[in-house]
Amino acid sequence: MQALSRFLGDSPFRVLIKLIVVSFLVGLVMSAFGWSPYDILYGIQSVLERIWRTGFATLDSFLGYILLGAAIVVPIFLLIRITRFRG
Numbered sequence: 498m499q500a501l502s503r504f505l506g507d508s509p510f511r512v513l514i515k516l517i518v519v520s521f522l523v524g525l526v527m528s529a530f531g532w533s534p535y536d537i538l539y540g541i542q543s544v545l546e547r548i549w550r551t552g553f554a555t556l557d558s559f560l561g562y563i564l565l566g567a568a569i570v571v572p573i574f575l576l577i578r579i580t581r582f583r584g
Contacts, residue, residue, distance in 0.1 A: 505512045527533070 502508055507515075
């Protein structure tokens, strides 16, 4: 019982009462706004999908910039290395 109380941070009965009170208050607020648990899950899913799409678009732009710059930088680098190798 002591390990359970240490894990929960209080006695199991008090934790249960706190959880019931907080659950009631959250349910009351959600009901007032007309939210359901599914609305929250769909909202989280939508945010993750937008981050996924935006992340790949950003990665595509980033790689495009690298390739564009490499078209100039790599040949110049090779020319410098060749000229220093000879001299």
